[in-house]
Amino acid sequence: MSTSIGFIGLGIMGGPMSANLAAAGFAVAGYDVHRPALDRLTAAGGQPCARIAEAVVDADVVITMLPDSPQVEEVVLGEEGVLDYAKPGTLLIDMSTIRPETSRRVASLGSTRGVRVLDAPVSGGQQGAIDGALSIMAGGDERDFRAAGGIFDVLGKTVVHVGPHGAGQTVKAANQLVVGGTYALVAEAIVFLEASGVDASAGLEVLAGGLAGSRILELKRKTMVAREFQPGFRIDLHHKDMGIVLDAARTAGVALPVGALTAQLIAAARAQGYGDLDHSAVLRVVEGLSGVRAWFGHPGFSV
């Protein structure tokens, strides 16, 4: 008999992930607060559920893919939540990006009900979810990580067990720290080059080929220079994630000065109305600081 999965949170990420699991032969019972998400699951061969209890009660594995820590607390720990209905021995895999501390709390409360827990946040975005090509960073017991192998293989390409409960979230936070900071740095390089009268495309091409090179320079330098900010991964979400980074750093007792500054620039992007744009739109804040949007009209400006 195939492993039965209860999947809670069928949105931009959870939708294609649950569909891929159904396509791979898992029995997927899904729950979401939005009706169209349930209809999409039905079309993908899954079983839509009207309540969390329905999705969870017969599941061997419960997967949650939710927006933020409060939603995970509500869905998993709250009244009529996952822990109220999951049978002992169930494996709960929370793939949301949330505070490491919340992941540790969920694991601890899960164990009192006989529910094993992994935190397994992902990177790779909507396209990675659709392609089953996510990077998955898992925290929890090695045994549970191995037990989840068949599921992770469907969802991800790079799957790494990085440590105990919360470690997956910590690595995801470190990832978002470096990604956000790199966008800010590339934004500053673009503004600096343009304001100096240098063709930013040519300059960034040299940078991309040397020690300054990065995946972000490789994938995003053209769209950033052209000011094309269709998401991708939205500023609003990266803003949420930088909150997790700084909160987790406080918990760990360390100062992250570049991370803190990056968080402020991303917060400014949100405050300036760019929340729905791609996170590379932190460039809007950096250029706005120096009022250099005028360079678009400058005769030396070229895309």
Place this chain on the structure above:
Amino acid sequence: MSTSIGFIGLGIMGGPMSANLAAAGFAVAGYDVHRPALDRLTAAGGQPCARIAEAVVDADVVITMLPDSPQVEEVVLGEEGVLDYAKPGTLLIDMSTIRPETSRRVASLGSTRGVRVLDAPVSGGQQGAIDGALSIMAGGDERDFRAAGGIFDVLGKTVVHVGPHGAGQTVKAANQLVVGGTYALVAEAIVFLEASGVDASAGLEVLAGGLAGSRILELKRKTMVAREFQPGFRIDLHHKDMGIVLDAARTAGVALPVGALTAQLIAAARAQGYGDLDHSAVLRVVEGLSGVRAWFGHPGFSV
């Protein structure tokens, strides 16, 4: 008759560069204030000179590779300097990393003496110089850039004409901005992971494979986690370069908040006595901020 080159500044970078040019068949007459550097040029098949004038007077091309802007001003513009002796039509290629403004001034004063000038700073470090595999970012006239092609081909692997006089320095400054900032970000990620009790090596490996990936994560994550800081490129030099970045940004009229913070962290590294270590040693400052060097003795710490 082969192009004759006057090469001024035969140090860590200029030494191997001039030797490679001599080995490629150019007639190289070299000058340096340090006697051993001249001896090495002799051994490499070049002609040592006791004065700048000697190296310059019969040269078709003069190359300067000097520590900083004041040295370039002194050697090129000063009394008994390059412009006093270079014959009209000489091509002066300044490959030092200096202020873009100084490069523009050298080009302007050169043109009044009939000397054509390129600014052509490099990246790739000592090993790149030895291997003839530098990245070369050139500013100046397209015609002069083409004329220097045979020389650049010996010295570099990636050779790009990025714009008018000073543009090479501007791109180099942007490169150092992104490189310095990326080191600071990776340092913060390491400190955050370790202080959270997560194995930094495993965590950084995940980061290196995704959107956070960079050449620095690829090349330096192992040595940084192990706290191995043999240069490479010294903190002292990156400190100098961040001064150029911020000075050039002031000239261009733009604010670079992450660049400025990065410059302060590198300045702190120098102030704390790490000037001779590799620039990745900015990690010492980041961990020192939170007093987390104790993690070396923590049972969970592994390299």
